[in-house]
Amino acid sequence: MSLRPIKRMIKAKPTLEGAGVHLRRAFGFGNTSDFDPFLLLDDFRNDVPEDYLAGFPWHPHRGIETITYVLAGTVEHGDSMGNRGVIAGGDVQWMTAGSGIIHQEMPKGDRSGRMHGFQLWANLPSALKMTAPRYQEVKAPDIPEITDDDGTQVRIVCGNFWGKTGPVDGIAADPIYLDVTVPPGRRKSLPVETTRHAFAYVFAGKGKFCNASGPLAVPTEPVGWLDTTPPAEADNRSLILFDRGDDLMVQAGEDGIRFLLVSGKPLEEPVAWYGPIVMNTQQQLRQAFQELEEGTFLKQERR
Numbered sequence: 001m002s003l004r005p006i007k008r009m010i011k012a013k014p015t016l017e018g019a020g021v022h023l024r025r026a027f028g029f030g031n032t033s034d035f036d037p038f039l040l041l042d043d044f045r046n047d048v049p050e051d052y053l054a055g056f057p058w059h060p061h062r063g064i065e066t067i068t069y070v071l072a073g074t075v076e077h078g079d080s081m082g083n084r085g086v087i088a089g090g091d092v093q094w095m096t097a098g099s100g101i102i103h104q105e106m107p108k109g110d111r112s113g114r115m116h117g118f119q120l121w122a123n124l125p126s127a128l129k130m131t132a133p134r135y136q137e138v139k140a141p142d143i144p145e146i147t148d149d150d151g152t153q154v155r156i157v158c159g160n161f162w163g164k165t166g167p168v169d170g171i172a173a174d175p176i177y178l179d180v181t182v183p184p185g186r187r188k189s190l191p192v193e194t195t196r197h198a199f200a201y202v203f204a205g206k207g208k209f210c211n212a213s214g215p216l217a218v219p220t221e222p223v224g225w226l227d228t229t230p231p232a233e234a235d236n237r238s239l240i241l242f243d244r245g246d247d248l249m250v251q252a253g254e255d256g257i258r259f260l261l262v263s264g265k266p267l268e269e270p271v272a273w274y275g276p277i278v279m280n281t282q283q284q285l286r287q288a289f290q291e292l293e294e295g296t297f298l299k300q301e302r303r
Helices: 282-294
Strands: 006-011 013-017 021-028 038-043 056-061 064-072 074-079 084-087 092-096 101-108 116-123 134-138 145-147 153-158 176-182 187-191 197-209 232-234 238-242 247-264 272-274 277-279
Touching: 038 197, 038 247, 064 074, 064 153, 064 176, 074 092, 084 092, 084 134, 116 247, 176 197, 232 247, 272 282, 277 282
Parallel strands: none
Antiparallel strands: 006 238, 013 021, 021 038, 038 116, 056 101, 064 092, 064 116, 074 084, 074 101, 092 134, 145 153, 153 176, 176 247, 187 247, 197 232, 197 238, 197 247, 272 277
16 A cells, blocks of 8 residues: 655635635646646635625636535526526535536525535546536435445545445546545545545544655654654645545544545646636637637537
């Protein structure tokens, strides 16, 4: 077994999106090659309705897939293909923008005013940038949940894990998207196939993600501290980017730890990105925005 070392740990940063929604961005924009095929992860947990009710009015997407996972509250969705839906706590909406879609997402809090969830963007490979748009809505009871002997719980949104398969299928990046809860004080090893890029995003409790493949040496004069990096403690809104390896190891804190664990096969293609549109070349990007101006952006008829 080769444990994945930690490449870096990042704290999600406050930002404004849509019509003035306050959220935290774990990563996105700039150079995202370490996260390939993923482009962005937003944490829109918020307990103040005024900070999120303006929502994300009608806007375009092309060349990507967006994955929305709701923990509390609801998100109303509508798009240019005639899809309409509402996702609530535990539900997932997976939208393949492909050749182009115009949609809106309007969050509403629960009775306590809480609106909690995440949105992940996954890139589409060049061969599928102009594929037909597609929409998958998955309700909470349809997402398999496994409880291991030590009490570790894993919800499998997408991909195969511990012999179970998530309900979202046909996704280009072949992602594995998991919601993992490790009980207080437990140490848990979780497999991640070596060729995948992988990250964890902590959203409850805290713990330490082990940072070496063997037992840590006792530091002495001849041994550099860089060779004996202790496990890094991660708490709420911490993003952990892993290097290559077969497994990752987490030691849960006294209150346990809950985190998203996401991995995917890197596309290793050029990225041309502006706002909600992600293509491979600047020319393709210019063409997309020109089509928006000319009214020829949508390639699929409304159903």
